[in-house]
Amino acid sequence: MENTNAVKSFYEDSGSSRTGIMSWLFTTDHKRIGLMYMYVLLAMFVVGVCLGLAIRLELIAPGKTIMEAQTYNAVFTLHGVIMIFIVVIPSIPAAFGNMILPIQLGAEDVSFPRLNLLSWWLYITGTVMALFSLFTGQGAPDTGWTFYVPFSEFTTTNVSVAVIAVFILGFSSILTGINFITTIHRLRAPGITWTKMPLFAWSLYATGWIQVLATPVLGITVLLIFVERVLGVGLFDPNKGGDPILYQHLFWIYSHPAVYIMILPAMGVVSDIIPVFARKNIFGYKTIAVSSLMIAFAGSLVWAHHMFTSGMSDTAVLIFSLLTFVVAIPSAIKVFNWTATLYKGSITLEPPLLYSLGFIFLFSVGGLTGLILGSAGxxxxxxxxxxxxSHFHYVIFGGTGFGLFAAMHYWLPKMYGRMYNKKVAKIAFAVLFVGFNLLYMPLFVIGLQGMPRRYYDYLPQYQTGHMISTFGSWILALGLIIMFVNLYKGYTKGPKIGRNPWGGSTLEWQTMSPPPLLNFDREPDTSRRPYDFKGVTPDE
Amino acid sequence: MENSVIDAVSKVDTAFQFIFGVSFVILFLITAVTIYFLFRYSSKRNPEPADIDGNLTAEIIWTVVPIIIVGAMFWYGWTGFKALREAPADSYNVKVTARMWSWKFEYPNGKTSDKLYVPVETPVKLDMTSVDVIHSFYVPAFRIKMDTVPGMQTYTWFMSGEPAEYDIQCAEYCGVRHSYMLSKVIVVTKDEFDKWLNGDQQAQAEPEGKALLAKYGCADCHSMDGSVLVGPSLKDIYNRDTVIIENGAEKTVKADEAYLKEAIYDPSTQIVKGYDDMMPPFKDEMPKADLEKIIGYLKGGEKAEKPGERGAKIADNEGCTGCHSTDGSIIVGPSFKGLLDRPVTALHNGKKVELTANIQYIISSIKNPGEYIVEGYDESMPPYDSLSDKDIQALIEYFGTLR
Structure with missing residues (x-):
């Protein structure tokens, strides 16, 4: 807590003449923007979770439980749109990338601070429009988050507004990607060479390229839906000579790489956390860094594995199935390297590590079941x-979600200068982990038995699985409540912390907690490699 | 052919077993090793961490081994996929048309059905398309799933196997009734299948009993339409009060089953008043089975001609009842109950119009539903211009019965 009297934290020093809420809404400080992203996306996460719980409750028994079929269809569409486009895609990069990346590089801010603020405003605009689409027009969109044609042209619900919202959110994502790539290229402090960059920064670099290259395809695709609906052009409508399969290709050319936008940053978080709590260098730094780039590249070439039953040619199935298995390799390497990092370490099982290990297990289940989906037959x-x-939730909720939770337990003490109750955090983890598996494991079973997705009602043979899953959803919700309440209490009233509560060796742990406006109150020492813990010890 | 079929399901299942088996081993190893490390190298047991930053050999091993494993997985999966795609040349072909929210199966002889009847131990190839949005034909038991895409033909095939029933589900989200777009594959013996395929259809056009009446020449003297030829008409004959001359005395009897049988086998004992005793006894000529069928026909003649029955069948087969209820409730579209001559407020070219759902209106609503959209409903019904005028007539007759 030295120096806190001399240098003001970024909360006290906004860097502009604005005060109060305006000093946040129009800030160009990457830390404030990151926190604002986090507040909005956590609020939307709560909305998405409630929708998810409603879906689970409806499915506890066949027939109507709490809502009509049309409502149910709107609810799962919203759950998907909110969770994918508003929560998961921006989650780690927009919130923690913004908060942490510039500090890790020894920079004062991102390359384009005002563009960063514009990204946030676009994100807010998109989010508001998505919510707006619920209450205007002829009913909330009911197409699923995939907006498949011809159904999305057919339906009279408010799809047009929703796709414009997605279009705007896409721009926010592209601008963030550009900002991070440029920042990593141009603003690394002297001494932070490419191979001394933390792996979290590497993962954001790979993510940035996917955001910049793939997101425009989504923008074009949703714009085409809009044009189809409003002008009736007939690109996808077979009655007018269009091709509905073309839409699926365009959609997945973005939306599959988007899955890597979601998961790569979480892998970066885990790669940064594990060495700190094993007090040992990461196993195979270069392999992990390169495998992020390989995933980004190969992941862009596998989109049509979502379309094996679509009616595309068998040759395409052959090629895309083969390429899909190729992506499995770098992911597997990462998992083995993380596990090997623990070997002969000196491990303290603090909450960030616990959540990271949760990530590895759940992501492994998601990844391995992905092999079933990559295999054509x-x-x-x-x-x-x-x-x-179930596979998708294991990867995205178990992967990105737990990665986000790990990041919240690892980096937020730095941002708030306070510590949460570690014991409660571990209890929350245990409840979450049990609830999660109880919720999603039975869904693998009923899926194998043939339970189709997006079903409002179902045949009686699938009821047991649905029932267990719904019970699991309540336990999971309980775990989330415990975790969020604990974090909230910790960050508002918890004990104050010093610069380096975990004994991290990357630059963010050299500055004060919370950091000052321009990130460093004294020149950071950039000579150390990112996971070299010799002579570094946790405070207290 | 039988072998290759059993192969399709079993090849897919082999791929499942292989991938699941390997995955369980990998997951178990990762988890066990992690837990062991947490225990063995906890800061209490191992206060001094070792200085290891990688190991090239280890990394090469866990790059190359996964490549081999996923290569094998890919191959198993692809073999299963190929088996699912290679329909035997002698497959039995059925056309499948998907629409919101029902399935229509059309057989080579033109017969249509809303359930998929197939003979045992036969490879069945389904040529599929959709009339509105994308659906997906999914039979979990046969491991087959194929999207039905409007404006495009897709196919899938399966081996029917033993007599049984299997669930068909729509697997591509298609709107409010998606989860009710269900049907069944019904596998029956070859005899039953032939009977179903041909028999039922003949019964629809010309019931068996009627054919027998023609065969035994009954129709030469007895009309079916109430007119008197030589003998009394057979129209509505069952349970009709009939005055007969029995042993010279007049007597009123009900033309029940026993009476009709006797009247055919031994007509001269009970002559209907006003007719001559000229019908030959059929006792020796007509086997009991045929007699039963004829009586059955005479009994059911009334039922077969029940107004609206054919229309009701068309409404089910064409999927109308997927959206339009017959009991006044609202599923997606307006109910059929009380439809005929109901006053309707509809949107026509963006303007509200008041009209009556008369026959003309109903015909145009079936053929061109976009023309008038009933207030409060969405424009989501596809045009059914493939229905024949006769079918539409039958439908309207059916609506007339739903008061």
Missing amino acids: TDIHVHDTYFVV
């Missing part, structure tokens, strides 16, 4: 069933 059976729903 088996995919035919489980495609569009609850097997896919």
Whole structure:
């Protein structure tokens, strides 16, 4: 806590003449922007979770439980749109990338601070429009988050507004990607060479390239839906000579790489956390850094594995199935390297590590079940069933979600200068972990039995699985409440901390907590490699 | 052919077993090793961490081994996929048309059905398309799933196997009734299948009993339309009060089953008043089975001609009842109950119009539903211009019965 009297933290020093809420809404400080992203996306996460719980409650028994079919269809569409476009895609990069990346590089801010603020405003605009689409027009969108044609042209619900919202959110993502790539290229402090960059920064670099290269395709695609609906052009409408499969290609050319936008930053978080709590260098730094780039590259070439049953040619199935298995390799290497990092370490099982290990297990389940989906013959059976729903949630909720939770337990003490109750954090983890597996494991089983996704009602043979899953959803919700309440209490009233509560060796742990406006109150020492803990000890 | 079929499901299942088996081993190893490390290298047991930053050999091993494993997985998966795609040349072909929210199966002889009847131990190839949005034909038991895409033909095939029933589900989200777009594959013996395929259809056009009446020449003397030829008409004959001359005395009897049987086998004992005793006894000529069928026909003649029955069948087969209820409730579109001559407020070219759902209106609503959209409903019904005028007539007759 030295120096706090001399140098003001970024909370006290806004760097502009604005005060109060305006000093936040129009800030160009990457830390404030990162926190604002986090507040909005956590609020939307709560909305998404409530929608998810409503879906689970409806499915506890066949027939109507709490809502009508049309409402149910709108609810799962919203759950998907909110969770994917508003929560998960921006989650780690926009919130923690903004807060942490410039500090890790020894920079004062991102390359384009005002563009960063514009990204946030676009994000808010998109989010508001998505919510707006619920309450205007002829009913909330009911297409699923995939907006498949011809159904999305057919339906009279408010799809046009929703796709414009997605279009705007896409721009926010592109601008953030550009900002991070440029920052990493141009603003590394002297001494922070490419191979001395923390792996979190490497993962954001790979993510940035996907955001910049793939997101425009989404922008174009959703714009085409808008044009189809409003002008009736007929690109996708077979009655007018269009091709509905073309839409699926365009959609997945973005939306598959988007999955890597979601997961790569979480891998970066885990790569940064594990060495700190093992007090040992990461196993195979270069391999992990390069595998992020490989995932980004190969992941851009596998989109049509979502379309094995679509009616595209068998040759395309052959190629895309093969390429999909190629992506499995770098992911597997990462998992093995993380595990090997623990070997002969000196491990303290603090909450960030616990959440990171949760990530590895859940992501492994998600990744391994992904092999079933990449393999052509088996995919035919489980495609569009609850097997896919479960696989996806293991990767994105178990992966990105737990990665986000790990980041919140690891870096937020730095941002707030206070510590949460570690014991409660561990209890929350245990409840979350049990609830999560109880919720999603049975869905693998009913998926294999043939339960299709997006079903409002179902045949009686699938009821047991649905029932267990719904019980699991309540336990998971309880875990989330415990975790969030604990974090909130910790960050508002918890004990104050010094510069380096975990004994991290990357630059963010050299500055004060919370950091000052321009990130460093004294020149950071950039001579140390990112995971070299010799002579570094945690405070207290 | 039988082998290759059993192969399709079993090849897919082999791929499942292989991938799951390997995955369980990998997951178990990662988890066990992690837990062991947490325990063995906890800061209490191992206060001094070792200085290791990598190991090239280890990394090469865990790059190359996964490549081999996923290569094998890919191959198993692809073999299964190929088996699912290679329909035997002698497959039995059925056309499948998907629409919101029902399935229509059309057989080579033109017969249509809303359930997929197939003979045992036969490879069945389905040529599929959709009339509105994308659906997906999914039979979990056969591991097959194929999207049905409007404006495009897709196919899938399966081996029917033993007599049984299997669930068909729509696997591509298609709107409010998606989860009710269900049907069944019904595998029956070859005899039953032939009977179903041909028999039922004949019964629809010309019931068996009627054919027998023609065969035994009954129709030469007995009309079916109430007119008197030589003998009394057979129209509505069952349970009709009939005055007969029995042993010279007049007597009123009900033309029940026993009476009709006797009247055919031994007509001269009970002559209907006003007719001559000229019908030959059919006792020796007509086997009991045929007699039963004829009586059955005479009994059911009334039922077969029940107004609206054919229309009701068309409404089910064409999927109308997927959206339009017959009991006044609202599923997606307006109910059929009380439809005929109901006053309707509809949107026509963006303007509100008041009209009556008369026959003309109903015909145009079936053929061109976009023309008038009933207030409060969405424009989501596809045009059914493939229905024949006769079918539409039958539908309207059916609506007339739903008061």
